[in-house]
Amino acid sequence: DVPQLNSAQDVLALLERRLASFTPELKKAAAAMLEEQTAIGVSSARQMAKLAFVKPNTMVRLAKELGFKGYDDLRGLFQEDIRRGQLGGGFEDRARWLQSLSRKGELGQLYADLANVSIKNIETTLAATNQVEMQAAARTLHQAKKRYMLGVGINHALAESFCYLADMASMPIEPIPRFGSLAIDDLAHAATDDVLIAITFKPYRREVVTAVEQARRQNLKIIGISDSPASPIVLGADHGFVVDTETPQFYTSIVATMALLETLMAFVIAEAEDDVITEIEAFHERRHRLGIYMGEKNS
Template identity: 30%
Template sequence: MDPTLRTRIISDLKDRLGSLPGRSRIVAKYIVDHPSDFGLDTIRETAFKAGVSTYTLVRLADRLGFGSYDAMREPFRHALVSVSAGFDHPEWIKRLRESGGLGQVQADASLNALAIVQRSLELQDPEQLQRVVTMLLEARSVYLTAVRASYSMAYYFYYVGRMALPTLQLIPRHMNSAIDDLHSAGEDDVMIAITFNPYSRETIDACKFARRRGVKLILISDSVLVSPDFSSDETIIVSVLSTHHFGCYAGSTALLDMLVALLVAGGSETATARIRSYEDLRRENQVYWVAPKKR
């Protein structure tokens, strides 16, 4: 089998996304976002996960020129790479599980977090991250935007990252919209947008506005298919696949930590001196706990 066929199918789905009817568009996005699951699962399991009927999957295969659904899925099965964590369960996980009760829940949650971090870090391409770091260090201003659950990650990255990247600005400020804070942005600037499914309308609008102003865009998300209304210069993908009934962003935080480390390394002695200055300032203002004297 042609080893490039899976890649070409994904590329074809991205190109056709805007012209596909509603249900087929949902399936196309699911396949692009979860190619390993698509290759592994049965047609019924894929239909359930994507929230469509099996007929929709068969229709999409026909639209792409395949003789059957299995013929469309086979390149994904052939090139299957498991998204599950590739590490043995550590002893402390086994001890938690053996403790019973909430210990089992704690063990499952711990494995879930470890798997998400590993999958997210495995997805990172060193060449792409080098391009991203160069863009950020060379930018006149770097805008950082996110809302709702993603805002906590944006604030963390801003708080830590500004030591290595003093041009970093968290927007919106002062209860404005992000667009208000982008009014003077232009081609010399970069914006980082963080958003995960379901994607925020405010973040999408900010991305569209930034692109119209010529701002370079770095997107941190769980998919390359966030909106057909704009394209990013770089899209950094992290995993949010979770065994919980809520989003898990441990992989996103690990990615942001990695970016800070790369920015520090890329900023050379200047960034290191700036971080040392921050640390000295914090030590000067730190409050230490002192044990009370015995009477």
């Protein structure tokens, strides 16, 4: 009986178990698959056959031997695992997969996948938290004497955006690291009444994890945002939020993180004193007065 194969790892495990029983040609094809696992999802039967030094039909025969209708069905499992980040050495494998979609004229499917996964990421992220946790984090920010926010790489823009919105509401948050500085140096004078918001995703950035560890030693409150409850910046945080970052792209998706931060900012405003509305109005009035905005006042 052919076992149920639901993932690339299932296929690889079956290949290992059956390798010794294959004919010499099938054995070469199977060995190539085991050695070049990330190539399967982005390679045609002809390309894989070239790696294995066998004929393309041998790759098809191997797929059928494993219970698939053909090589493309087998490859589909590997493509799905690459898309989910569950197979491969990293972002470069997803980049190769994206290029393979273009060569095969399947960009319409990519468009649909991106839309679906973005919506799913937001839904699962917000479903994983609740208004009580959001309100608690917002209150911690309000009660802090000084606030810091750390996001590097792809998360730097998220941190800057959140700090910009907070400043508009007269709740200043200092984005770190400052230009030419290190995050741990920027936290040197932080104290117990202060709070650090930190963001990092796999593979976790060392400077973010190190800064969070330093902040803990200085008894700062920590708001950690990451992609796993086991993340070193979420584990043990005063407020930890786990976001879904799944994407067919070659980089981590930040769509759900942006939604989470926008939600947190909404709670920050909701928990603020009444004069925050006056502060926001004054901010925009000044910009209109200085001619920063074009067109009508509400444009």
